[in-house]
Amino acid sequence: MQESFLSFLGENLQLFLTYTGVYNVTPGHLIMIVVGLLFIFLAIRYEFEPMLLIPIGFGILVGNIPFKDAGLQIGIYEEGSVLNILYQGVTQGWYPPLIFLGIGAMTDFSALISNPKLMLIGAAAQFGIFGAYIIALQMGFEPNQAGAIGIIGGADGPTAIFLSSKLAPNLMGAIAVSAYSYMALVPIIQPPFMRLLTTKKECVIRMKPPRVVSSTEKIIFPVIGLLLTCFLVPSGLPLLGMLFFGNLLKESGVTRRLAETARGPLIDTITILLGITVGASTQATQFLTLNSVKIFGLGALSFVIATCAGILFVKFFNLFLKEGNKINPLIGNAGVSAVPDSARISQIVGLEYDPTNYLLMHAMGPNVAGVIGSAVAAGILLGFLG
């Protein structure tokens, strides 16, 4: 009796052991856990995009706790599990438009409206997307996969998730993590290329202070912006529609509560859910592949191309502008839509050359134009390859 009880206990303990993370762990899980810890470290120690890297980093830990696949509905890829339900917002693509709603409600387009030619810098920087697309094709990716990878160059996490969930769902985890990682690393990636491509004389160009924009202009902007861009690229409607809608809530002046909800609790909630689920989707078994490594390489390249394209375009544009109207090429990097980090980089690098030349306000113009540009580019890719 005693012996059978002990053997029963022993069998159960043995069975329990097979369910533990220790029993099921693989080197892949450990690597991903280290990556997650690195993200958390970078976010806390250096404050690199902490709002994104903390949820994603912790999500990576959550997603890489090893477990026995016994239908317990705990993994993010198991239908009906809590994480899987939360992940629907990513796979079905409805988190990104809600984030765009919040971005619209918190973005002040005044800099862009007061100096609309800065919009063209936002367009030029989208070359990063298509430069990466070309390289990805050469590396053997299918056109739809190349399009999804290229969008990393738009430096816009929600757009990258939205497009990759439609064009290449199997690569979405790697694309999302890559996009957010490089957005966090903008302060490291961009400055060397900004210094390399500009002369000291160009870096001290002082731009005219932006004029005061009337509230009527601010109200007109989202309406015309939506009509113009979406008539041209209807497939960008989910992102652009919500972006401009959020901005109208802000600028109309009569929907203050809605605007505050959109730019406050709503965007915070979605950011938490998006971050943790994107992080958790990087299960080692799904994530640690050669393709992921390639995507990370291409992501870095796309950021570099986008930065260089923005700066070189400003230099080219300056050839046609009169003295006094010239643009400081240090705001060219802000054409990538990593708002507001890339604009902040323009300011920091600009101050290195002239401590009294404040470029932040000017850089916000191409920065928000980059958001519009990358959403338009995503719409084009979706239309062509979807």
Add this chain to the structure above:
Amino acid sequence: MIKKKTGVLLSLMLLCSMGAQAQLVTSMRINEVLVINEDNFVDDYGKRNGWFELYNPSAGTVNIGGCFLTNDKNNPKKYPIPKGDVLTKIRPGQHALFWADGIASRGTFHLNFTLDPTKENYIALYDSDGKTLVDEITIPAGQRADISYGRKIDGQEEWVCFEKVTPSANNLTLDTNEKLDNFKLNDSIGIGMTLTAMAVVFLGLILLYLCFKGVGNAAISASKRRADKASRETSGKTSGDVSGEILAAISMALYELDEDVHDIENTVLTIQKVKRNYSPWSSKIYGLREVPRK
């Protein structure tokens, strides 16, 4: 007044929603018809009869319950599609198959009329009012057995004969993604896509630029006009309009400014963040008395 406004608003919303519903039903299409069924699809009773398929090309679910099907132009309400059957809700891009067996008692999808193989057949779908024609088709006489007559591409205009019949399925199915194949074949490097897409991105933002350049110019000239108007109004007033007290106050202020007798305040203008160390002793919360509870 507020009630009136609310009423108008609600009526508008109701009208819009009715319009949306009607639009969805009217989007339904007769998609494929098999008149002579000799060795083809069997119904749920194991019988072979003529059939036809409705297709929902819209992006929303359409409930065809309450609509009418007919093979008689003079009797649009010949077969009322029963209401309340969950199967009459047709999801976007999905089909509903009706059996023209003349035995409506067999279920929702069994009609009270048949298709005549000896002559041309008319089939029509009417909206729930029995008057609005949603779609109609006349199938030419001389149909061959087990060969259906349907739209070449689901929901589109062109009708052809299908040797491979597709009841409750798409008339045209693709084994490959044509778009991607085209890109692989014609733009393997990606230059075409890059040029096209960058042109569209630039076009979009150039349009925005031109638009807001115009809006900006209009705003600047409007503000100039306002400023001119304001300055004209103020310049029109003579100094005699200003009272002696005001002039004395202005003169005193100018005198004090010149003589630098204005007191100098001990403040520093800074853009640095002012740090105030937290201390419970200076906290207002701890200084407040709690509201007594009853």
